[in-house]
Each structure stands twice: as structure tokens, then as C-alpha cells.
Amino acid sequence: MASTQVELVTPTGTLFSGQAEMVVCRSADGDIAFLANHMPYIGALEAYPLRIVHPEGAAAADELRFQVGGGFVEVSNNRVIVLCDSAEPTS
Numbered sequence: 001m002a003s004t005q006v007e008l009v010t011p012t013g014t015l016f017s018g019q020a021e022m023v024v025c026r027s028a029d030g031d032i033a034f035l036a037n038h039m040p041y042i043g044a045l046e047a048y049p050l051r052i053v054h055p056e057g058a059a060a061a062d063e064l065r066f067q068v069g070g071g072f073v074e075v076s077n078n079r080v081i082v083l084c085d086s087a088e089p090t091s
Contacts, residue, residue: 002036005044005056005079008066009085011054016064023080024051025073034073034080041075065090 001023008016023034026048039050045068052064071084 001055003017004034004038007053007079007081008050008052008087009081009083010085015066015087015089017054020080021026021055022051022053023073024053025068025082025083029072034075035079038075038080041073043073044073045073045082049090050082050084050087 003019003021003088004023006016006020006023007014007027026046027043028046029043032043047070048068048075050066050068054062066087067090068082068084069086071082074081
């Protein structure tokens with residue numbers, strides 16, 4: 001499956017930068033998932049777990065989870081940028 005570039009950024013730095021098959025988060029309008037080549041999107045994020053699913057065949061764990069404390073997500077040009085107030089890795 002195709003992948004998209006993902007950046008997860010907080011005021012203290014970048015927590016994740018790499019390729020992913022899918023990014024799942026909760027916007028102000030409800031849950032949303034971004035796959036490769038998703039149409040442009042900008043939205044506010046709710047405080048909720050964010051999932052970054054690695055591309056098939058990746059050496060890393062199947063997915064990463066972060067507890068996000070609100071923020072914004074922007075999708076354009078096959079890139080998902082998550083700017084959040086806070087984010088902590090979860091299991």
C-alpha cells in the first residue's frame with residue numbers, strides 16, 4: 001500500500017517524522033483517517049489518541065500511538081502535519 005510523509009510536532013520538538021500507511025485522529029468534526037494522497041484538509045484536533053500506522057513490511061512496530069492534547073492537522077501534497085499542544089507516547 002502507498003505511504004504518506006507524517007510529521008508530529010509539539011512546542012518542544014518533533015516526536016515523529018517518517019512514512020506511514022495511515023494516520024488516525026479525532027478532529028472537531030469526529031474521527032478521521034488520512035491515507036496516501038488524501039485531499040487537502042485543515043482541521044482542529046480534539047484531545048484524543050492519535051495512531052500512526054507504519055507501511056506494510058516496515059521493520060518497526062505496526063503502529064505508534066500518542067495521546068494528543070489538542071492542536072491542528074494539515075494535509076497537503078501527500079504529507080500529514082500534526083501540530084499539537086502536547087503529545088505523549090502510549091502503548
